[in-house]
Amino acid sequence: MELLEYFLPDASTLSLKHWELDAESHQMVLTVCSTQAVGCCPLCQSLTGRIHSRYERTLKDLPLAQFGLTIVLEVCKFFCLNETCRRRIFTERLPTMVAPWARRTRRYAEQLTAIALSLGGGAAVRLGQHLNAEASRNTFLHLIARLSFPETDTPRILGVDDFALRRGHQYGTILVDLETHQPIALLPDRRAETLAECLKAHPGVEILSRDRSKTYKRGMNEGAPEAIQVADRFHLLHNLEETLEKAFKGHNQVFRRVEQAQTPDHAVVAPESPEPLLPSAVTKRAQRLERYQQVHALRQQGFRIEDIAHHLGMGQRTVYTYLSHETFPEWQPSIRRRGSGLDPYKSYLLELLDDNEPVG
Ligand SMILES: [Zn+2]
Numbered sequence: 001m002e003l004l005e006y007f008l009p010d011a012s013t014l015s016l017k018h019w020e021l022d023a024e025s026h027q028m029v030l031t032v033c034s035t036q037a038v039g040c041c042p043l044c045q046s047l048t049g050r051i052h053s054r055y056e057r058t059l060k061d062l063p064l065a066q067f068g069l070t071i072v073l074e075v076c077k078f079f080c081l082n083e084t085c086r087r088r089i090f091t092e093r094l095p096t097m098v099a100p101w102a103r104r105t106r107r108y109a110e111q112l113t114a115i116a117l118s119l120g121g122g123a124a125v126r127l128g129q130h131l132n133a134e135a136s137r138n139t140f141l142h143l144i145a146r147l148s149f150p151e152t153d154t155p156r157i158l159g160v161d162d163f164a165l166r167r168g169h170q171y172g173t174i175l176v177d178l179e180t181h182q183p184i185a186l187l188p189d190r191r192a193e194t195l196a197e198c199l200k201a202h203p204g205v206e207i208l209s210r211d212r213s214k215t216y217k218r219g220m221n222e223g224a225p226e227a228i229q230v231a232d233r234f235h236l237l238h239n240l241e242e243t244l245e246k247a248f249k250g251h252n253q254v255f256r257r258v259e260q261a262q263t264p265d266h267a268v269v270a271p272e273s274p275e276p277l278l279p280s281a282v283t284k285r286a287q288r289l290e291r292y293q294q295v296h297a298l299r300q301q302g303f304r305i306e307d308i309a310h311h312l313g314m315g316q317r318t319v320y321t322y323l324s325h326e327t328f329p330e331w332q333p334s335i336r337r338r339g340s341g342l343d344p345y346k347s348y349l350l351e352l353l354d355d356n357e358p359v360g
Pocket of ligand 1: 042043081
């Protein structure tokens with residue numbers, strides 16, 4: 001076997017006829033022919049050895065070192081001898097090497113697909129230029145779109161939740177196999193009917209986990225009435241958090257009185273001692289801190305200020321302010337003095353503060 005034959009896509013069905021190498025343009029061309037004596041009709045699957053004609057297919061293949069590799073493949077056209085078959089003539093297929101009609105070998109297409117799956121369109125183009133695997137952005141994206149979905153069994157425990165296609169405007173539904181922790185389907189909306197249809201088409205789910213919305217409950221009752229429905233942990237904790245926040249929020253004045261009762265009458269808080277934060281203020285601070293970190297993270301990824309503001313649903317001025325601070329800007333508590341003229345309005349102002357996200 002000639003050395004170059006080891007590099008052929010499938011040496012068992014191909015024979016190398018000759019090769020050319022152009023050192024200047026870094027291109028190599030291998031001319032190969034099929035060694036299959038018979039062809040299999042793609043319509044009726046009957047075998048035939050009666051050749052109609054021969055023709056050449058030019059295929060791009062994986063690069064060899066610094067050389068781009070082109071394979072000129074000589075294949076046959078066969079007559080189908082099955083008289084009941086509608087196909088009279090068919091072209092020889094080499095399924096291990098190349099798909100029908102394709103202009104790339106299978107292994108080269110697989111390499112491009114792997115790059116596209118890892119990097120997406122634009123970055124795949126940039127890496128491809130370095131790897132001698134050049135293709136356009138659209139080609140990379142088409143390769144991904146052409147992939148078939150892996151076959152999955154209907155899961156026993158299924159998680160259902162919504163996700164934002166565009167936050168505040170358009171939502172879809174994601175279905176997750178909670179035993180393998182793999183997403184298995186995306187539904188185009190979050191309507192009960194869509195979920196019910198999907199569950200009916202894939203019977204056998206035993207446990208359904210969901211948020212506490214009535215829509216999904218209705219979809220599950222319709223689509224899989226025999227399955228047990230459970231509230232998922234995330235939404236239970238989230239609901240608890242919201243409830244506690246609401247409960248504390250309504251009692252600011254009580255917290256204030258408790259705080260005043262514990263503070264000696266004549267005490268004046270020094271500027272460096274921060275005012276103790278009320279529970280709702282603790283939550284607010286955590287939310288602000290999270291926002292602050294998200295703003296900086298998005299900016300580092302190169303997003304524009306208006307895009308960050310849009311994405312996080314906040315004002316551009318706040319984004320500017322957050323970006324101008326290298327460390328998290330704490331909300332500055334006022335210095336309390338006995339008998340301040342502000343005292344009569346303090347509870348009112350605190351309520352306002354709780355209701356409005358402070359800027360900066
Ligand atoms: Zn046939």
